[in-house]
Amino acid sequence: MSVMSEEREALKSAVADYLDSTFPIDRVHRIANGKESVPADEWSKAAAGLGLAGLVIPEEFGGQGASLGELGAVLQEFGRTLAPLPMLSSAALGTVPFLVSTDNAAKKPFLEALAAGTATAALALSEGANQWPALTSGTKATKSGDSWTVSGKKTFVLDNGGATFYVVSASTEQGAGLFVVNASDVQREALMAIDLTRDQGSITMNNAPATPLALNADAQLKQIEDLAATLIASEQIGGADAILKMMVEYAKMRVQFGRIIGSFQAIKHMCANTLVEVEQARGAAEDAADKAAEGEDITLAASLAKIACSEVFNDATLTNIRVHGGIGFTWEHPAHLYFRRARSSAALFGTPDQHREALLVGLGY
Amino acid sequence: MTTTTQTPAELEEFRLRARDWFAKNAKRIDAVGDDGSEEGENEDFLAIARKFQNQLFDDGLAGLSWPKEYGGQSMTMNHQRIFNEEASGYIMPSSPFMVTLGMCAPTLLQYGTETQRKRHIGPMLRGDEVWCQLFSEPGAGSDVAGLSTKAVQDGDEWVINGQKVWTSGAHFASFGLIVTRTNPDVPKHKGITMFIVDMKAPGVTVRPLRQMSGASGFNEVFFDNVRVPAANLVGEVEQGWMAAIGTLMNERVSIGAGGGGLGRGSGTPQFDRIVELATRVGKMNDSATRQQIASIWTKERTLAILGDRMRSSLKSGKAPGPEGSIAKLAGSELGKLVADLGMELLAESGQAWTKDDEESMRWATTVLGSPGGAIAGGTPEIMRNILGERTLGLPKEPQLDRDMPFKDIKAN
Numbered sequence: 001m002s003v004m005s006e007e008r009e010a011l012k013s014a015v016a017d018y019l020d021s022t023f024p025i026d027r028v029h030r031i032a033n034g035k036e037s038v039p040a041d042e043w044s045k046a047a048a049g050l051g052l053a054g055l056v057i058p059e060e061f062g063g064q065g066a067s068l069g070e071l072g073a074v075l076q077e078f079g080r081t082l083a084p085l086p087m088l089s090s091a092a093l094g095t096v097p098f099l100v101s102t103d104n105a106a107k108k109p110f111l112e113a114l115a116a117g118t119a120t121a122a123l124a125l126s127e128g129a130n131q132w133p134a135l136t137s138g139t140k141a142t143k144s145g146d147s148w149t150v151s152g153k154k155t156f157v158l159d160n161g162g163a164t165f166y167v168v169s170a171s172t173e174q175g176a177g178l179f180v181v182n183a184s185d186v187q188r189e190a191l192m193a194i195d196l197t198r199d200q201g202s203i204t205m206n207n208a209p210a211t212p213l214a215l216n217a218d219a220q221l222k223q224i225e226d227l228a229a230t231l232i233a234s235e236q237i238g239g240a241d242a243i244l245k246m247m248v249e250y251a252k253m254r255v256q257f258g259r260i261i262g263s264f265q266a267i268k269h270m271c272a273n274t275l276v277e278v279e280q281a282r283g284a285a286e287d288a289a290d291k292a293a294e295g296e297d298i299t300l301a302a303s304l305a306k307i308a309c310s311e312v313f314n315d316a317t318l319t320n321i322r323v324h325g326g327i328g329f330t331w332e333h334p335a336h337l338y339f340r341r342a343r344s345s346a347a348l349f350g351t352p353d354q355h356r357e358a359l360l361v362g363l364g365y
Numbered sequence: 366m367t368t369t370t371q372t373p374a375e376l377e378e379f380r381l382r383a384r385d386w387f388a389k390n391a392k393r394i395d396a397v398g399d400d401g402s403e404e405g406e407n408e409d410f411l412a413i414a415r416k417f418q419n420q421l422f423d424d425g426l427a428g429l430s431w432p433k434e435y436g437g438q439s440m441t442m443n444h445q446r447i448f449n450e451e452a453s454g455y456i457m458p459s460s461p462f463m464v465t466l467g468m469c470a471p472t473l474l475q476y477g478t479e480t481q482r483k484r485h486i487g488p489m490l491r492g493d494e495v496w497c498q499l500f501s502e503p504g505a506g507s508d509v510a511g512l513s514t515k516a517v518q519d520g521d522e523w524v525i526n527g528q529k530v531w532t533s534g535a536h537f538a539s540f541g542l543i544v545t546r547t548n549p550d551v552p553k554h555k556g557i558t559m560f561i562v563d564m565k566a567p568g569v570t571v572r573p574l575r576q577m578s579g580a581s582g583f584n585e586v587f588f589d590n591v592r593v594p595a596a597n598l599v600g601e602v603e604q605g606w607m608a609a610i611g612t613l614m615n616e617r618v619s620i621g622a623g624g625g626g627l628g629r630g631s632g633t634p635q636f637d638r639i640v641e642l643a644t645r646v647g648k649m650n651d652s653a654t655r656q657q658i659a660s661i662w663t664k665e666r667t668l669a670i671l672g673d674r675m676r677s678s679l680k681s682g683k684a685p686g687p688e689g690s691i692a693k694l695a696g697s698e699l700g701k702l703v704a705d706l707g708m709e710l711l712a713e714s715g716q717a718w719t720k721d722d723e724e725s726m727r728w729a730t731t732v733l734g735s736p737g738g739a740i741a742g743g744t745p746e747i748m749r750n751i752l753g754e755r756t757l758g759l760p761k762e763p764q765l766d767r768d769m770p771f772k773d774i775k776a777n
Contacts, residue, residue, distance in 0.1 A: 262753070262759035262760055263759065263763070264762070267759075268754070272757065273749065275691070276694050279671065280671055280691070283671050287670050304666055357659065363662065
């Protein structure tokens, strides 16, 4: 059941066509296994062709000026295909801090490079596990004359290895601030990640030169956390929807006991339960993205979307493996790529439990 | 359904009109814990509901998106949405009309004759005619198509014999939509015919059926040589099954999303009720309880969003699809969560209480009503079959009776 506008459906389907032809799941699998790599110019080609890199960047900075609702729709397609391009990490998470910032002069060169696809940004908020919303106390920004430097460590950064620059939260003498730091000025370390389709790492900064995007930025940081939860939820629901289709397709094809296994109620009901969860989570995800596009306060809607989409993606990827049986937990089958992505995304930008607690606080309890 | 465009100013004017109407004609919700389960028993409640619906109709606010020629307002889904928003926070005494307006009227709009629509839709919208649906039978529950109530043609009339059950509102309904077996020599889905039946006709006997919660919202209805004019046929002879499916899909939208045509606003009453209870028993700071309470909020909100999306796709002209089953499943899941958490929080006082403890009494009604809420309108397992087969396209279980003449099928 879709309630998207025709324009948004058209964009979504153009992105789907591009991703299906460029990144079929067996290619994603080869890339995840290190047997193939993504050509260096793939992202800038996608930027030029479909305008993905600058989708939500205002036209004055060279972007498409699309809304966060459109971005959510596109992220669903990236979640569906697990395409190894920095759509979530750079075009979404790495870009929204610039939209939240009001310092046009500071953000102009970065946004223009992002829109052209010649640079990618990574959002570096977290300083460690089990801290959400992310703390800034372990990262200090210091001003000397007219210039700023940042020192400290950030981790769980998505697409860390390929980032051109980082958007970093740090504490200053006047509260939290948001800064841009060049990749050449940080020390990068790759993390071992459960998700094989997305690189993760940490960065260490020792007096790294930094461009301030926003100071006294506690409110902006909160807004960025809410947007991050909303955007990753859009990607999650795309993944869950792909998994529902995968399990149904298999249930219609596989024969055991002389019958198509999807005719057994035990299997059919697993698929139906997944559908029920997917349709509800889709509503929550699109509601949050639409509210964000309208500039409404999305504190509650973002938590709702992150909870619903994390849970359905986790549940669906497990159910899918069970519907498949033995083949489902082999390395060669793509089911585990989604199972891995689901567990990774559920843990990032607030776990479901953390968001449930935040919801009650947000509702005044 | 019309799709005339309207300016923001017109919509704003409509909003003010609706707001004004509710302020004048409706009562604010000031008590929590009303699950509506006892409303059906109360004749006074029907009178109150009828007066409310009369006023709604006379002031041009009933059947907002239904065609004008049958008594509706031919307005848009935006008007309906605004009306629902303004209704939020007010008591809508509309449950006696849920079957009439949420299920029977849409079926007549889709399958009825022009004469039937002109004759009945207006009085239905005005609350003058309450309808019931006569589908389930003692021997035909999940398998409604296995029904055995017979209708035999006799000149210009049909003669009905048999028994229906689980009929909401039959004791105060003036008409019913009944599905009957008119041909036992063809497979079960093919020999079914739908009629409008006058509930006051000679030979109709209504007996209340008491549920485990103590409430009597349903009835058994007996048909003993009840004569129905041929003009009361809904759709074609032996084509009743398709019309019945349409009615049932409308029913699931109504049950799952909390009120079809009239809507119930955008609040989170279940969450509010649980928070009040948790606060009263001093568990609002318990982290395990907080997780469960937050889950109730998330499930209630996602269900509300789903209901809005479903209604907006319905009102944009699409016939109800199996999505109603999604709402119904999600709704009964929420009902179970609320009942379980309520009992957990009440602990001993959920199972025995003093005479003046109305709160515990209300919770007992909720807990005892929750199994029936999940089963009424189709069990969760039937809902999952519908979703698996109609929405996802999975094959049916092998069926022993599908192509067999009805008279040869094994029955209860």
